[in-house]
Amino acid sequence: MPLSLLFASCLLIAALAFLMGRGKAFKSAGGDIRKLHSLPGYYGWNSALMVLLPSMAALVIWLAVQPLVINSSVSQMISTQSVEASSLDLIMSDVRRVAEGLNKAVEAGAMTEAEVSGATAESMNVRERLGAVGVALGSDVSNETLQAAQSYRDLSATSGLLRTIAVLALALGGLVFGVVRTNKDFRARNTVERVILGLLIAAASIAILTTVGIVFSLIFNTVEFFKLYPAADFFFGLTWSPSFGGGSDLGILPLIWATLYISLIALAVSVPVGLFAAIYLSEYAAPLVRSVAKPLLEVLAGIPTIVYGLFALLTVGPLLVDIFGSNGVLHLGWMQGGTAVMTAGLVMGIMLIPFVSSLSDDIINAVPQAMRDGSLGLGATHSETVKQVILPAALPGIVGAILLAASRAIGETMIVVLGAGAAARLSMNPFDAMTTVTAKIVSQLTGDADFASPEALVAFALGMTLFVMTLGLNVIALYIVRKYREQYE
Amino acid sequence: MTDAILPNVASAPASATKSRSLLEVDSHTRRRNAAETRFRFYGIGAVLIGLFFLVALLWAILSNGLTAFMQTSISIDLHLDKAAIESAEKSVVKTSKYNEMIGAALEEKLTAAHIETGMPVKDLMKILSSGAASTVRAFVLDNPDKYGSTVPFDLLASSRVDGYLKDRVTREALANDKNLDAAHLDIVDAMIKAGVIAKTFNWSFVFGSDASDSRPEQAGIGVSMLGSLYMMLVVLVLSLPIGVAASIYLEEFAPKNRWTDVIEVNIANLAAVPSIVFGILGLAAFIQFAHLPQSAPIVGGLVLTLMTLPTIIISTRAALKAVPPSIRSAALGIGASKMQSVFHHVLPLAMPGILTGTIIGLAQALGETAPLLLIGMVGFIASNYPAGVADGFFSPNSAMPAQIYEWAKRADPAFYERAWGGIIILLVVLMSMNILAILLRRKFERRW
Numbered sequence: 001m002p003l004s005l006l007f008a009s010c011l012l013i014a015a016l017a018f019l020m021g022r023g024k025a026f027k028s029a030g031g032d033i034r035k036l037h038s039l040p041g042y043y044g045w046n047s048a049l050m051v052l053l054p055s056m057a058a059l060v061i062w063l064a065v066q067p068l069v070i071n072s073s074v075s076q077m078i079s080t081q082s083v084e085a086s087s088l089d090l091i092m093s094d095v096r097r098v099a100e101g102l103n104k105a106v107e108a109g110a111m112t113e114a115e116v117s118g119a120t121a122e123s124m125n126v127r128e129r130l131g132a133v134g135v136a137l138g139s140d141v142s143n144e145t146l147q148a149a150q151s152y153r154d155l156s157a158t159s160g161l162l163r164t165i166a167v168l169a170l171a172l173g174g175l176v177f178g179v180v181r182t183n184k185d186f187r188a189r190n191t192v193e194r195v196i197l198g199l200l201i202a203a204a205s206i207a208i209l210t211t212v213g214i215v216f217s218l219i220f221n222t223v224e225f226f227k228l229y230p231a232a233d234f235f236f237g238l239t240w241s242p243s244f245g246g247g248s249d250l251g252i253l254p255l256i257w258a259t260l261y262i263s264l265i266a267l268a269v270s271v272p273v274g275l276f277a278a279i280y281l282s283e284y285a286a287p288l289v290r291s292v293a294k295p296l297l298e299v300l301a302g303i304p305t306i307v308y309g310l311f312a313l314l315t316v317g318p319l320l321v322d323i324f325g326s327n328g329v330l331h332l333g334w335m336q337g338g339t340a341v342m343t344a345g346l347v348m349g350i351m352l353i354p355f356v357s358s359l360s361d362d363i364i365n366a367v368p369q370a371m372r373d374g375s376l377g378l379g380a381t382h383s384e385t386v387k388q389v390i391l392p393a394a395l396p397g398i399v400g401a402i403l404l405a406a407s408r409a410i411g412e413t414m415i416v417v418l419g420a421g422a423a424a425r426l427s428m429n430p431f432d433a434m435t436t437v438t439a440k441i442v443s444q445l446t447g448d449a450d451f452a453s454p455e456a457l458v459a460f461a462l463g464m465t466l467f468v469m470t471l472g473l474n475v476i477a478l479y480i481v482r483k484y485r486e487q488y489e
Numbered sequence: 490m491t492d493a494i495l496p497n498v499a500s501a502p503a504s505a506t507k508s509r510s511l512l513e514v515d516s517h518t519r520r521r522n523a524a525e526t527r528f529r530f531y532g533i534g535a536v537l538i539g540l541f542f543l544v545a546l547l548w549a550i551l552s553n554g555l556t557a558f559m560q561t562s563i564s565i566d567l568h569l570d571k572a573a574i575e576s577a578e579k580s581v582v583k584t585s586k587y588n589e590m591i592g593a594a595l596e597e598k599l600t601a602a603h604i605e606t607g608m609p610v611k612d613l614m615k616i617l618s619s620g621a622a623s624t625v626r627a628f629v630l631d632n633p634d635k636y637g638s639t640v641p642f643d644l645l646a647s648s649r650v651d652g653y654l655k656d657r658v659t660r661e662a663l664a665n666d667k668n669l670d671a672a673h674l675d676i677v678d679a680m681i682k683a684g685v686i687a688k689t690f691n692w693s694f695v696f697g698s699d700a701s702d703s704r705p706e707q708a709g710i711g712v713s714m715l716g717s718l719y720m721m722l723v724v725l726v727l728s729l730p731i732g733v734a735a736s737i738y739l740e741e742f743a744p745k746n747r748w749t750d751v752i753e754v755n756i757a758n759l760a761a762v763p764s765i766v767f768g769i770l771g772l773a774a775f776i777q778f779a780h781l782p783q784s785a786p787i788v789g790g791l792v793l794t795l796m797t798l799p800t801i802i803i804s805t806r807a808a809l810k811a812v813p814p815s816i817r818s819a820a821l822g823i824g825a826s827k828m829q830s831v832f833h834h835v836l837p838l839a840m841p842g843i844l845t846g847t848i849i850g851l852a853q854a855l856g857e858t859a860p861l862l863l864i865g866m867v868g869f870i871a872s873n874y875p876a877g878v879a880d881g882f883f884s885p886n887s888a889m890p891a892q893i894y895e896w897a898k899r900a901d902p903a904f905y906e907r908a909w910g911g912i913i914i915l916l917v918v919l920m921s922m923n924i925l926a927i928l929l930r931r932k933f934e935r936r937w
Binding site: 193196202217273283302311446 | 521522524525527528531532533534535536538540542543545546553731732734735738739742751752754755758759761762764767769774777778780795798799826827828852855856857858859862865867893894897909912915916919923
C-alpha cells in the first residue's frame, strides 16, 4: 500500500475511533453528560490518540530503519573483489537505480514480473531494456548487480507489505484498546492531557536534537577528514590550495586570517556608527526623529544577505577600484580587482550597523534614569553624563553586543562569497582578495564532489572550527548580556 | 575687623579669574559646551551615515534592477506555411529551419520599413534572441489551426540589443564582441524609428523560468518563486506547530530544573549559529544520511525550519509572557485544568503576537541563501515548472535568493540586471510580509 494511502487510512481509523469513543462514553452514562468524568470530546480524543500514536510512531521508525536493514543485507551479496574495484557506495547506488528501473519497467508494462525475477545479465540486456522505459544507466549491468537489485526489490516489496500490516494492526489494536477502555468513569481528560504534555516536551526537545544533529554531523565527518589528512597540517598549515586530483594543501590559517581581518573591518565600521547612532537616538533625539530614524535603520537588518553580497560585488567593489585601483582617482594601484577584504568588510559593516545599534539601544535604555538624573544634577553636561556615567554602566552589555556582532561577522557567508574573492592568501593589504572559512565551506561542498575525498570533507572540519568559534563568542556574549541585565533589574 | 577682611575675600577670586558672573561664559564652560555640541554632532553624523548607506543600497537596487522589468522585443509578421513547417519538423535540427523562416520574415519587415541592412540574413538574426526559433516552434505546435495564416509575433531581441536600448551596451563596448557589431546597432536605431522594435513590460521575467547562460533575455524568476513558495509552506507547516508547542511547554509547564535550563541556553545559542552551519547539518542529515533528493524544496524547507524555530520560539514565548497571569488564575479559578487554561484562554490571546513572530521568521527564512547553496539549490537551471504538488516538493528546483546568486555568478553582465531585478521582487515580497506583520500587530495588539 503506498505511503499516502496508509497514512490516510490511519487518519480514517482515528476519526472512527473518535466517534466510537465519544459514543460509547455517552452510552455508558445513559446520555446524561453530568455523569461523565470528562467532557465527551476527551473520550473521543483519547480513542483517536490511541490509534494515531502507536501507528504513526511505528511508521516513522519503519521508514527510518527499513533502508538501513535492506542496504546491509543486500550489500552482503556484493563480492569483495567488486568492492575493491570501485566503492561500496557506488555499487549500492547502481543497485538501487537498477531496482527502481525494474519497478518502473513493470509499472509501464515493458516487462512482466516473471521476466524480472528470472533475468540474468547473460539472458537479457538490462541496460537496453531499462533505457526503453526512460531509466538511463551509466554502464552495463553485471550479473552481481542485477541479482543484488532483484533481491533489493524483493526485500523492499516484502518490507512494504509487512509495514502496511504492522501499521494497520497497531491502528486497529489502538482502536479496540481505546474504545474498550472507555466508560463513564474513565479519566479521559487526564490521559489526553498527559499525551499532549508529552508532545509539548517532544517539541521542545527538537531544539536539543538540532544541536545534537549539528554536532554529530560535524564531528563524524571531521574525524573522517582527519583520518585522511593530518590534523596538525590542517590547523597550522600556511597554504590553502585544494586540488581534487589529490596532493592538496589544506591549511586553515590563511582562511582564519581573512575571516578575522574582514570581521575586524566590519566591526570598525559598524561599532562606532552603531554605537553613536544608538546614543543619539536614545539620549538626544526628539521622539519624532527617533520614531522615524530607528525603524529606517532597522530596515538594514531586514535586508537579506544576498542583497548585500550583490551590493558588494557590483557596486562597492567597482567603486573602491575606481578610488584605490591603479587607474583610480588617487593613482595608488593598491587594488587589483573589485573583490577584496575591504569590499566585504565595508559591506558587512553596513549590515551590522542596525544589529549593534539596536542591541546597544536596549542596553543604554536599561541604565536606570536615577543615574542620569544624579549626574545631571551634579552639573555634568549631557555628553559628560553619557561618557562618564551611562557608558561605563552599560559597558559590559555593549561588549556583549560587540561580541555578538563579531560572531555574526565571522559566520556571515553570502557577502564574503560574492565580495571577498576566491584565492586564499596571507597578506596585510586590505585591498587584496582573500577568502574566508565560510566561503571555502561553500566552494568545497557545492558541485558534485564525492564525500569521501579530503577536499570535500575538509568543509566539515572548517564548519566545526566555525561552529566552535561562534559558539564560544555567543556563550560569552550571552553570559555577559544576561549577567548585566540582572544587575539593574 | 570684619570690614577689613571683606574686601580681601572679594578681590582674591576676582583677580584669579576675570569674571565669575553667571551671565558670562568662561573658557572652561565654553570648552565643555563645545564638547557637548561636538558629541551631539557625532551622534547625528552616525545616524546620517546609517541612513546614507540605506539610501545608497536602495538606489543601487532600484537603478540597476528596474530595467529588468522592461524587455526589448521585435514585432514581425510570420506567414505559417504548412509545407515549410512540415519540412522543418522532419529535419534533424528543427530550430534552424524555423530560424530561416523568421529571418525571411524579419528581412521582409525591414524592407517594408525601408531599412537598408546590407548584411546576410544569418548575421541579421543576431539581433534576435537565440531562443526565438523555439518560441515560434512552441506556438506552431500548440496552434495547428493557424497553419496557412500570417501571425504577428513579438520576438525577444538579443541581450546585447536589449542592453543597447537600456544604455548598458555602447558602440565602443561592442568592438571586441563576437555576438553583435556596431552595424547592427545602426539597424536597431532605424528600427526604433520605424517602431519595429520596442520595450514592453517583461511579464516573462516575473513568471518565466530560468534560461541557459547564452540567453539572458529569456531568464525569469517565476519557477524559483514557486520553489520558494513550496519551501515556505514546509517551513510554515512544521515550524509554527513545533515552535508554539515548544514555547508553551517552556513558558507554561516546564519546571525550573537543569534540563529546561539546558533547553533554554540551547535555543538562545541556536538562534546565533551561523546559517551556513545549518546548511552543513542539512547536507549531512537529510541528503547524506536520509537520502532525500538533492535540490528539492522539501530539504530546503526542513533546513530552514530548523533555522527558523529558535526565532519563532523566542517571539512566541514573549507573546505568551505578555498575557497577564490574571487570565490564567481566572480560568483555573472556575475549574479549568492547567492545559485547558492554556489552550482555551492564553493561547488565543497570544495568537496575534505569535502570528507576527511567525511571519517575521518566515521572511527571514525566505531571504536566506547560504544553507541552500550546500543542499544543491544552485548550479541547477530551474527551467520547468513542477508538474504537480508532490513534484513541487520533491523534484529539484531553485529558490529566489539562490536564483539571484546563480545570476550574480554568471559571466554575462546582462544577468546582473536580472539579479538586481530579482532582488526587487524579493524585497517587495519581504516588505509585504513585514507590513502584514505590522498591521496584524496594530489591529490585534492588546495593552493589558
